Amino acid sequence: MHVLVTGAGGMVGRKLVARLAAEPALFGTEVEKLTLVDVVEPPVPPSLQNMATALTLDLAAEGEADRIISGRPDLVFHLAAIVSGEAETDFDKGYAINLDGGRSLFDAIRREGIREPYCPRLIFASSIAVFGRPFPEKIGDEFFTTPLTSYGTQKAICELLLSDYTRKGIFDGIGLRLPTVCIRPGRPNKAASGFFSNIMREPLNGEEAILPVEDNVRHWFASPRATVGFFAHAARMDTSVLGARRALTMPGLSALVAEQIEALRRIAGEKTVALIRREPDPDIRKIVAGWPRDFDARRASELGFEAERSFEDIIRIHIEDELEGASA
Amino acid sequence: MHVLVTGAGGMVGRKLVARLAAEPALFGTEVEKLTLVDVVEPPVPPSLQNMATALTLDLAAEGEADRIISGRPDLVFHLAAIVSGEAETDFDKGYAINLDGGRSLFDAIRREGIREPYCPRLIFASSIAVFGRPFPEKIGDEFFTTPLTSYGTQKAICELLLSDYTRKGIFDGIGLRLPTVCIRPGRPNKAASGFFSNIMREPLNGEEAILPVEDNVRHWFASPRATVGFFAHAARMDTSVLGARRALTMPGLSALVAEQIEALRRIAGEKTVALIRREPDPDIRKIVAGWPRDFDARRASELGFEAERSFEDIIRIHIEDELEGASA
Numbered sequence: 001m002h003v004l005v006t007g008a009g010g011m012v013g014r015k016l017v018a019r020l021a022a023e024p025a026l027f028g029t030e031v032e033k034l035t036l037v038d039v040v041e042p043p044v045p046p047s048l049q050n051m052a053t054a055l056t057l058d059l060a061a062e063g064e065a066d067r068i069i070s071g072r073p074d075l076v077f078h079l080a081a082i083v084s085g086e087a088e089t090d091f092d093k094g095y096a097i098n099l100d101g102g103r104s105l106f107d108a109i110r111r112e113g114i115r116e117p118y119c120p121r122l123i124f125a126s127s128i129a130v131f132g133r134p135f136p137e138k139i140g141d142e143f144f145t146t147p148l149t150s151y152g153t154q155k156a157i158c159e160l161l162l163s164d165y166t167r168k169g170i171f172d173g174i175g176l177r178l179p180t181v182c183i184r185p186g187r188p189n190k191a192a193s194g195f196f197s198n199i200m201r202e203p204l205n206g207e208e209a210i211l212p213v214e215d216n217v218r219h220w221f222a223s224p225r226a227t228v229g230f231f232a233h234a235a236r237m238d239t240s241v242l243g244a245r246r247a248l249t250m251p252g253l254s255a256l257v258a259e260q261i262e263a264l265r266r267i268a269g270e271k272t273v274a275l276i277r278r279e280p281d282p283d284i285r286k287i288v289a290g291w292p293r294d295f296d297a298r299r300a301s302e303l304g305f306e307a308e309r310s311f312e313d314i315i316r317i318h319i320e321d322e323l324e325g326a327s328a
Numbered sequence: 329m330h331v332l333v334t335g336a337g338g339m340v341g342r343k344l345v346a347r348l349a350a351e352p353a354l355f356g357t358e359v360e361k362l363t364l365v366d367v368v369e370p371p372v373p374p375s376l377q378n379m380a381t382a383l384t385l386d387l388a389a390e391g392e393a394d395r396i397i398s399g400r401p402d403l404v405f406h407l408a409a410i411v412s413g414e415a416e417t418d419f420d421k422g423y424a425i426n427l428d429g430g431r432s433l434f435d436a437i438r439r440e441g442i443r444e445p446y447c448p449r450l451i452f453a454s455s456i457a458v459f460g461r462p463f464p465e466k467i468g469d470e471f472f473t474t475p476l477t478s479y480g481t482q483k484a485i486c487e488l489l490l491s492d493y494t495r496k497g498i499f500d501g502i503g504l505r506l507p508t509v510c511i512r513p514g515r516p517n518k519a520a521s522g523f524f525s526n527i528m529r530e531p532l533n534g535e536e537a538i539l540p541v542e543d544n545v546r547h548w549f550a551s552p553r554a555t556v557g558f559f560a561h562a563a564r565m566d567t568s569v570l571g572a573r574r575a576l577t578m579p580g581l582s583a584l585v586a587e588q589i590e591a592l593r594r595i596a597g598e599k600t601v602a603l604i605r606r607e608p609d610p611d612i613r614k615i616v617a618g619w620p621r622d623f624d625a626r627r628a629s630e631l632g633f634e635a636e637r638s639f640e641d642i643i644r645i646h647i648e649d650e651l652e653g654a655s656a
Contacts, residue, residue, distance in 0.1 A: 144472045146573050153492040157485050164481040
């Protein structure tokens with residue numbers, strides 16, 4: 001099977017490709033050819049060197065989507081996007097990458113299928129940013145999408161295109177509304193959501209981290225491992241049961257910051273927790289207050305998608321996958 | 329005030345412009361300049377000849393949206409669209425006119441505002457086609473948009489753009505999800521929904537009409553007069569109460585075909601009703617079965633939008649507005 005991954009250089013993209021190399025059966029496939037695409041050269045796992053092509057390109061640029069689709073991948077993971085903060089400050093770039101980039105890819109698949117019958121499976125990384133406050137206590141599967149950011153708007157639009165193109169038989173699309181990925185590996189970044197990971201990851205490394213909000217803030221999480229698992233499940237699942245509704249809110253764990261901290265205490269002890277420094281930031285508090293806190297992701301759960309059920313599991317996965325089984 | 333109407337040559341566009349000429353106060357404005365745009369030359373009401381410009385152009389064509397926005401209209405009615413059936417059979421044309429046409433207009437407003445501060449009110453004709461079955465008994469204001477046609481997809485995408493551009497201060501947008509307009513004046517057309525009007529209009533003209541579905545089919549209606557009233561109300565309302573949720577399901581009348589016929593009987597008598605010929609059409613039945621039947625359009629009602637409350641009112645309005653007060 002020929003697999004294409006856009007945004008293959010990003011955090012989720014790299015983990016997805018690594019997992020595809022290590023456990024192709026999890027994706028219900030054997031990888032015979034792999035095309036990795038990103039705006040910076042994406043890394044290729046050593047075991048896939050002989051079958052992989054890494055391309056540096058901008059999907060929205062004239063002809064580029066046609067170029068990668070001409071290879072007729074059977075399975076497409078479309079992860080390429082600029083993040084929420086950048087899409088908000090750079091309006092043109094957000095729409096160019098997050099909307100036009102996706103549409104270019106979708107239209108290239110359509111053109112290829114007109115040339116010669118073709119209908120790949122396409123799995124799109126959407127986001128809970130398609131929702132905007134005010135919310136019900138738990139956001140259900142039929143709640144409307146009223147994004148409060150350009151990023152969320154662009155994701156919601158791609159979901160609509162995905163369903164329509166699927167209905168027309170252009171591809172077999174599934175949109176995955178991902179929870180906030182936690183614990184993100186790597187160094188702290190400037191995303192407003194970064195602290196949810198920072199206050200776990202940095203103390204586990206023996207370093208201080210800043211908590212800019214109150215302990216009673218609630219949010220919606222999945223580990224990087226569960227996130228890659230969503231893509232794998234979407235690749236192998238029977239899509240005939242989806243009907244016309246192709247965007248799925250992924251399951252996740254709704255947890256308070258206090259519960260995150262309590263889980264950290266149980267796993268790594270008081271000394272580790274003491275590295276969390278409370279430094280309230282009214283700007284971050286205000287941003288976070290607009291975010292979803294809890295979902296009833298019944299449909300995806302019934303379809304077999306799975307996330308963690310406790311924050312301790314999320315911490316353990318981080319220790320296993322990022323710290324080779326040992327915390328500081 | 330400078331008013332721009334796109335799709336000014338269509339049925340709703342012509343009625344809107346006529347009403348704007350006759351009752352500008354209803355729109356909360358005095359018209360000083362009027363720009364009418366359509367792909368075929370739109371008619372200009374005699375009383376507005378000296379202040380109106382009629383333009384024949386395609387909004388999605390390079391530079392055309394900039395050309396009409398350079399006149400800096402204060403109030404924009406964006407009605408231009410190709411209809412559901414055509415958008416479904418001509419995929420490229422549907423996306424070009426219904427999505428790219430709207431986005432071109434929105435982006436032209438943005439560019440004009442970057443050149444020199446500018447924030448017109450923009451009222452967009454959306455549709456209940458943004459919803460797709462299965463539905464609840466009554467579709468509420470927070471039900472999700474899962475269109476089952478390319479037309480509905482394009483309308484739902486424009487709603488998302490409208491909210492995001494409004495949030496960014498580019499314009500002050502309102503999207504009106506219009507009920508099926510009934511009784512449509514003119515000759516029968518080939519739209520699958522045409523019979524809802526045909527079975528009223530043709531008998532009132534002393535002519536036979538075909539009913540292709542059962543009497544227990546339920547649908548959602550507003551008269552042409554109420555429809556123009558929605559646009560007028562949206563033009564004059566206080567939009568600060570809308571917040572970020574800019575797409576409104578308009579109020580309407582949920583009626584059975586049997587109730588339509590009973591209303592016709594009460595107003596025009598048995599002889600008129602006898603002109604309705606039952607000729608079941610499985611294709612039309614199947615299409616209609618996928619359409620919304622009833623809404624709880626509470627939010628728009630609370631905001632002051634009004635539709636008819638009985639089908640007799642809808643028939644009387646048709647007789648007053650189209651038949652100069654007399655039926656055959």
